[in-house]
Amino acid sequence: AQTIHQWPVAEIKAVGSPLSLGCTIKGKSSPNLYWYWQATGGTLQQLFYSITVGQVESVVQLNLSASRPKDDQFILSTEKLLLSHSGFYLCASIRDRAYEQYFGPGTRLTVL
Amino acid sequence: QQQVRQSPQSLTVWEGETAILNCSYEDSTFNYFPWYQQFPGEGPALLISIRSVSDKKEDGRFTIFFNKREKKLSLHITDSQPGDSATYFCAASSNNRIFFGDGTQLVVKP
Numbered sequence: 349a350q351t352i353h354q355w356p357v358a359e360i361k362a363v364g365s366p367l368s369l370g371c372t373i374k375g376k377s378s379p380n381l382y383w384y385w386q387a388t389g390g391t392l393q394q395l396f397y398s399i400t401v402g403q404v405e406s407v408v409q410l411n412l413s414a415s416r417p418k419d420d421q422f423i424l425s426t427e428k429l430l431l432s433h434s435g436f437y438l439c440a441s442i443r444d445r446a447y448e449q450y451f452g453p454g455t456r457l458t459v460l
Numbered sequence: 461q462q463q464v465r466q467s468p469q470s471l472t473v474w475e476g477e478t479a480i481l482n483c484s485y486e487d488s489t490f491n492y493f494p495w496y497q498q499f500p501g502e503g504p505a506l507l508i509s510i511r512s513v514s515d516k517k518e519d520g521r522f523t524i525f526f527n528k529r530e531k532k533l534s535l536h537i538t539d540s541q542p543g544d545s546a547t548y549f550c551a552a553s554s555n556n557r558i559f560f561g562d563g564t565q566l567v568v569k570p
Contacts, residue, residue: 392560438503447492447553451503
């Protein structure tokens with residue numbers, strides 16, 4: 349069974365500071381990977397998706413970037429955080445059936 | 461334009477009652493409709509899903525009713541339990557796209 353690990357679990361950062369969030373997946377080769385953002389009590393907004401190493405497609409910008417340096421790794425980052433970046437960041441993959449998203453435990457980001 | 465809409469925003473039922481969560485969508489090309497359950501502080505988990513070729517999908521106490529002509533679906537939770545208290549997201553998908561609704565927050569009172 350595939351497992352998704354996200355780090356850190358939670359982060360408190362200052363406005364204007366850089367950010368890097370990580371996601372690794374085990375138990376599945378060449379997975380499709382996704383980054384989502386969720387405001388407190390809000391819906392899930394897909395930010396980026398990646399089908400293969402080195403390839404990332406942007407769905408919504410939000411002044412963030414993503415990279416896929418390894419087959420099992422997906423990184424979300426920005427050089428300058430905004431207050432609006434606060435929220436819950438989720439990494440996801442697809443299970444055996446297409447479009448069945450399997451989510452990681454998430455990273456809670458608070459920007460002050 | 462919001463692709464997937466859910467109602468109500470929040471719902472409270474008593475233990476043992478049936479909770480009905482509604483969902484509608486815009487794009488007629490959507491062909492796959494998963495529902496996700498999310499507890500506070502956790503990532504969403506796939507609960508049940510239906511393809512557009514079906515009008516009903518049942519899994520234990522959870523049933524999806526699907527009306528393709530009206531572009532509507534609903535999730536019925538029978539014999540609701542306090543442990544079912546969570547936020548439920550309806551989603552719609554086709555090709556490599558997936559869109560989520562805003563969620564329904566369900567509270568089941570004992």
